[in-house]
Amino acid sequence: MLKQVVDAFTYNAALQLLPCRYFPQALGQMDILRRAVNHRARWYVVPDDQGEPVNPFDTFFYQIAAADGAYLWGYNFHTISATSPDQTPVATQSSDLLVQVVDSCTGVPLFQDYCIGSAAQVNSQGTADYGSRMSPVLLTQPRLILDPALVNVYISNRTANTIYCQLLLMFTEPCLLVEEKAKCPDLC
């Protein structure tokens, strides 16, 4: 009998044991990764500067340089603000944007085609479907990222407004042994 994994998911007060729901099922797929040692969390935000806009009717291109052997296991997405063509603030929602993530090494995309932003968004408190999707959105299976460990991200704007958003990609990457002999042979 394996011991229960103690990590941030264990402490998630919103995580109820409802085995038929998506979140516990997807979390179960991460069991090996959670039980392995010497991995550390690494979260990337796209775009790097949240003041960088996704222009109207345009697609924003970005590339993440992750570590070789890293696993992409979850994501979060949210729009921040938007301005209309005459530069006045307007309301925006995640469904105004479309998201695609592609492993540059294998060329395999995360989604079959661009995924609507609202599908990548956690349903936060105050929204109509609050609680229907837990934070973060988990992949059905963690995605191994191989050398050169580049991940291409595309965010497409399908409105006439300039939109600011943030995609949070959650990785875990292997920690390599600190090779002190190689780094400072005189000290060892």
Place this chain on the structure above:
Amino acid sequence: MPRPLLTPKLTNYSADLYSGLMWGQDGPQGTPVPRNLLQRVWPPNEFNWMLMQEYALWMEIVRCGGLANLCPGHRYPEPPWVKQPLQGQRYSKISSIPLPAASGTDVQVLSFQVPVGHDGVIISNVNLWTGTGFVEGGGDLTWRVQINRRYAKDYGAINTTLGSLTTPYAINSGAIRLQSGQIVRYLVNHAATSALVGGRIVCALFGWFYPR
């Protein structure tokens, strides 16, 4: 050169090998023991082995040329999105509508679906208005190439005439790639402030489909 996932020396570690060693001393086989907690490395467990097996499997797939080489499907000697393959089918989608009302809404001029099981490319396009008085870039007319619900990169807000009835515009000497089942639309937006009247909007897309 790919970096090893874990130092190979670690693979022989077990917890009892640490016994009797002080922090900062050399561990077995010359591997240094961490000097402090920030440098600690736990001995890999069986789950690390499973991850390493997956890593090795994917490295083997990459070594064999990637998934595209291993999975069933067509093999093209040259990228089919660059040069039309023998199995490729050329298409020419041309359509026109009367100038829509100046409402500022997108109106569809042309639409087609990529055949299932085929991918494709758009290699050239045409968008123009046959009337007179249109100021290029003036904003009265805006054309958009839409693929499913997104807009093709740099073709989401075209406010100039591209190509002509006899000579299409080559898309940046490249192509816009299409996937099986995608719906491609050519839209035009007639600005609400426009004074244009009469004439027809003409849109065309050219390229080829090829089986996967």
